[in-house]
Amino acid sequence: MANVDKVFNGNVEALKNLNLTVNQGDFISLLGPSGCGKSTALRLIAGLMRQTSGQIVWNGGLNEGDLGVVFQEPTLMPWATVEQNVWLPHRLRGKSLDDVRGDIMWALKMVGLENFQKSYPRELSGGMKMRVSIARALVTQPRLILMDEPFAALDEITRHKLNNDLLMLRDKLKCTVIFVTHSVFESVFLSDRIVVMAARPGRVSSEVTVDAPYPRTEEFRTSAQYAELCRKASDALHGAMNQHGERASA
Amino acid sequence: MSAPEMQNIQPPVVDLEELQYARAQRRDKIAKWTLPVLMLLLAIFLWDRLVVWNEIPHYILPGPGLVIETLIEDWGMLSDALWVTLKITLMALAVAVLGGVGLAVLFTQSRYFEMAFYPFAVILQVTPVVSIAPLIFIYVDNRLAGLLLCAWIVAFFPILSNTTLGLNSTDHNLRDLYKIYGATRWQRLRYLQLPTALPYFLGGLRIAGGLALIGAVVSEYVAGTGGIGSGLAFRILEAGYRLNIPRMFAALLLIAATGVVIFTLASLLSHALLHKWHESAIKREN
Incomplete structure (x- = not known):
């Protein structure tokens, strides 16, 4: 499969002249204060909104099932079992449950929930619901997974666990991830590039390359390198927020 | 931590609040059915007595x-x-x-x-x-x-x-x-x-x-x-x-x-x- 390149050149109120190139296999975090258009950028990529001007180019074209999305909330259908929830992307393309049962089991195994296929969402904990949500995004084996602050509502212990698991998944699947977050620590731990965004109008302020090798473990989380990278990202984020301040006073 | 599980290990700890709670729940369960039935029967009984004691004719209020x-x-x-x-x-x-x-x-x-x-x-x-x-x-x-x-x-x-x-x-x-x-x-x-x-x-x-x-x-x-x-x-x-x-x-x-x-x-x-x-x-x- 060819490189996924995406040139993104929006000129919306919320986003001004946003340029972003994403290569196949990248793990990119969009980091920035609220209102900087991170989620808007994600919605544009997902095709939920259309850009005012500029273009989004997909290398190799965007085919059905190329895209997986995880929202901040698990966004599961409460009346459907775990299995039926994960079935959804296939179901909407007219595939019967029996045809794709293999895919569903594979996706559930990926997130460690293979024994919960008949459970209802309300029987699961917050972290497990999020895993179901991730399994649903994975089930079509997408080239690109969009994640909009997926772990923001979870407690720290669960979040760390899911961070580790997400890296393992990505290592296995070799898929591309665009991850929106407002946590410096999370973005450094997960991504190989952090795109720092500034607000009003939303734009790319700077980019931090995280050159630590994968796989990253709990040891990385306590290493001096991690601390140094977090400092760098944090500085970049403050830089982005100050830019906004200067403009406001000018 | 079900009750029998705890008994196997040690004598059950008596928590007064839990005990009260369990008792209240049992009471609720019984009252949920008996209370409405009892009140209904009582109302019918009073209706009957009212008619009999006051000798109300059946074309005004039948029992x-x-x-x-x-x-x-x-x-x-x-x-x-x-x-x-x-x-x-x-x-x-x-x-x-x-x-x-x-x-x-x-x-x-x-x-x-x-x-x-x-x-x-x-x-x-x-x-x-x-x-x-x-x-x-x-x-x-x-x-x-x-x-x-x-x-x-x-x-x-x-x-x-x-x-x-x-x-x-x-x-x-x-x-x-x-x-x-x-x-x-x-x-x-x-x-x-x-x-x-x-x-x-x-x-x-x-x-x-x-x-x-x-x-x-x-x-x-x-x-x-x-x-x-x-x-x-x-x-x-x-x-x-x-x-x-x-x-x-x-x-x-x-x-x-x-x-x-x-x-x-x-x-x-x-x-x-x-x-x-x-x-x-x-x-x-x-």
């Missing part, structure tokens, strides 16, 4: 025994009447469900359709059926159709408004997800909107069940003796003219029982469909 006696004696006539009223009620409810859900679906498919027709639904709902019924009986030749129409007007609105609300209450993230995966309108309606609306619809059904009965009875009254002349309301009217008070009570009893049965069935249906996933049907653990 419960006489009402039951009449019910058994006149069962042939009353059961026919019950069947007529029940038939109208259930048919009206069925049409209300079809019409209410159908209109609600149309409303959510097209906002212009909703803008155009919602006022009609509201007008039909707020105008008392008693005041429309005479007109309906003038214009509609078929008595049964007239009765049905009256009962339908009363019953369909709660289903329409609840279902519309439910269809519009879908999680916006789920809507986005459906859009990303390229769902068709029909798929969104079937897999997302209709299941979301189900609890709302069932709430509407419980109200509509009672209203359909009220609509059937009221329109029978309005149709009066010129009506098809065999429903429970007609029997009450007729018995009233003849000062047959016990029969009035017997027919009343049947109407009330019908209402309770309809409500219970709707509640059971609601529980059967929702108990696995909906908040309203889930017991809190503490």
Whole structure:
């Protein structure tokens, strides 16, 4: 499969002249204060909104099932079992449950929930619901997974666990991830590039390359390198927020 | 940590608060059934005593025994009447469900359709059926159709408004997800909107069940003796003219029982469909 390149050149109120190139296999975090258009950028990529001007180019074209999305909330259908929830992307393309049962089991195994296929969402904990949500995004084996602050509502212990698991998944699947977050620590731990965004109008302020090798473990989380990278990202984020301040006073 | 598990390891720790809580729960469980039954029996007993002690003649207030006696004696006539009223009620409810859900679906498919027709639904709902019924009986030749129409007007609105609300209450993230995966309108309606609306619809059904009965009875009254002349309301009217008070009570009893049965069935249906996933049907653990 060819490189996924995406040139993104929006000129919306919320986003001004946003340029972003994403290569196949990248793990990119969009980091920035609220209102900087991170989620808007994600919605544009997902095709939920259309850009005012500029273009989004997909290398190799965007085919059905190329895209997986995880929202901040698990966004599961409460009346459907775990299995039926994960079935959804296939179901909407007219595939019967029996045809794709293999895919569903594979996706559930990926997130460690293979024994919960008949459970209802309300029987699961917050972290497990999020895993179901991730399994649903994975089930079509997408080239690109969009994640909009997926772990923001979870407690720290669960979040760390899911961070580790997400890296393992990505290592296995070799898929591309665009991850929106407002946590410096999370973005450094997960991504190989952090795109720092500034607000009003939303734009790319700077980019931090995280050159630590994968796989990253709990040891990385306590290493001096991690601390140094977090400092760098944090500085970049403050830089982005100050830019906004200067403009406001000018 | 169940009780036997703890006993195996050590003598059970007696927590006074937990003990009180368990006791209160047991009490609640028993009271939930015994209390209403007991009060009902007490009320009937007092009714009976009131009639006996004050020597009230049966053409003013019959005792419960006489009402039951009449019910058994006149069962042939009353059961026919019950069947007529029940038939109208259930048919009206069925049409209300079809019409209410159908209109609600149309409303959510097209906002212009909703803008155009919602006022009609509201007008039909707020105008008392008693005041429309005479007109309906003038214009509609078929008595049964007239009765049905009256009962339908009363019953369909709660289903329409609840279902519309439910269809519009879908999680916006789920809507986005459906859009990303390229769902068709029909798929969104079937897999997302209709299941979301189900609890709302069932709430509407419980109200509509009672209203359909009220609509059937009221329109029978309005149709009066010129009506098809065999429903429970007609029997009450007729018995009233003849000062047959016990029969009035017997027919009343049947109407009330019908209402309770309809409500219970709707509640059971609601529980059967929702108990696995909906908040309203889930017991809190503490």
